Amino acid sequence: MTAYHPQDPAVDQTPPAYPAQAAAALAEAVRTRLKRPPPPLPRADGALLKAAAAIMLLGALATGLALYLGHREVPLEPVIQPARIGTVSLVVPQNLTGTEPDDTSRLVGMVRLRLDWPSLGPAQTGPTALQSRQRLLVTLSPPDKVNDPQTQLSVYARFLTPTVWSNPGGLVVRGFRKGSPYEGDELYVSVPDGRGFAARCPLDGAKSDSARPDLDEPCRVTFRHRGMDVNIRFPRAIIADWELMLGGVRRTIDGLIR
Template sequence: MRSALSAPTGLDRAGLDRAGLDRARLDRDGVRPGRLRAAGRGSPRAAPPLLVPLDRRLMLGGALGLVGAVALTGLAATWLARPPKPAGPVVVGTLAPRPVVLPAAWFVRPAAGTDGGRIDLAIPWSELTGSALPGLMRVTATRAPETEAPLSPARRYARFLTAEAQPLPEGLMRRRFRAGTPFEGEDLYLAEGEGGRFAARCTTGASPEPDAACLSEVRIGALSLRLRFSPERLPAWSAGLAGLERLFGSEP
């Protein structure tokens, strides 16, 4: 009997070499001896994960589709959030003794309704005067107070005005406000003497809203109209006033 510590024989060395080759093959194939033994005992061997390569074109197409869907959703939400505009003419029946029919496009706040005591309009000068004048006249219409006739503009502002008076075309007279008064930086324009039919205050310097630098208040029938417009439209005051009287007057 050989000792356990005796040197291996040639047969033993051959067996060891075969065992080493078998272990190397198993390591190369990714199989551990422990797993092989487990497989021999009937345990199922776990399959390695399957890696599927992704097509970059498919990934890019999916990303673009997602971006497009988000953009369309935003556009749809914006469109649905817009207040609906009336499709045809609007009949205002609460301000004047007779119903007033106005184009829907003139209303500044269509969602506010027309059953209250005020309407806000932006009327093209071309439609108001029947000419090719550009720009808009902004009109706020309310019920006129039931009071006595107010003072003429010339008398109302007399204590704030200088003595200077400058005649202008179209029957207008320009008066200047004195420095230190509440109306400093404005000029007063009067029509037909004391401005009983038409008067307007206009800023003389730069205005944040040049198209609304002039302010005028007129009364037509049972309505009080507050007007804002560009100083360039002052020569057309008579045609503009005639258009307002045609729209809001007591007679159709």
């Protein structure tokens, strides 16, 4: 047996490491390990992740599109304005009156409607309104004896000229005498007696309030319906469709009565 000699070179003379040095070495090894880039994913796993991301993106886009279309297709409920004309109670959608939601002006005992022709829906208003569209301006008011059809015809008859000519739509046309209150207008009446329709329109180029450049509805007709006087201002171009116009306005009014 060989005896240990402290000066023997065959024996490792390095003193044992201290615990702190061992911990530092271990930490350095961990840091070196973490700095290395991760190994690339297998090709199949990368393709799977890309497909999953694409599916999630398409799902998000589809959800957003559905929400947008659903919000766009749901119309806003129009503001309803209650009204009373004589003994008749009405509920009038504000979009038929042409007023803005913050408009505080109200016609006491009267209702005004602005209707698109021929749809009879809400008419476009303001400077952005399409000039190619036509509209009806309808005023509902309490009954007045002067607006009774028979009374109107008897008043007009005193100032009519004897000349009569026909007009499309089954109407006949009469002129008014010079110097009469209706000079510059023509009277369009239904046959045989004008009880169904009697409207006044200005002559082409007539200088009157109804022929102002900013007024596109120069013709006017007044009749009685459901206990109210109904006055319609309308373009001359649609006078041949008077039966459709009166029928549509009557149905619109019927839908407002409560």
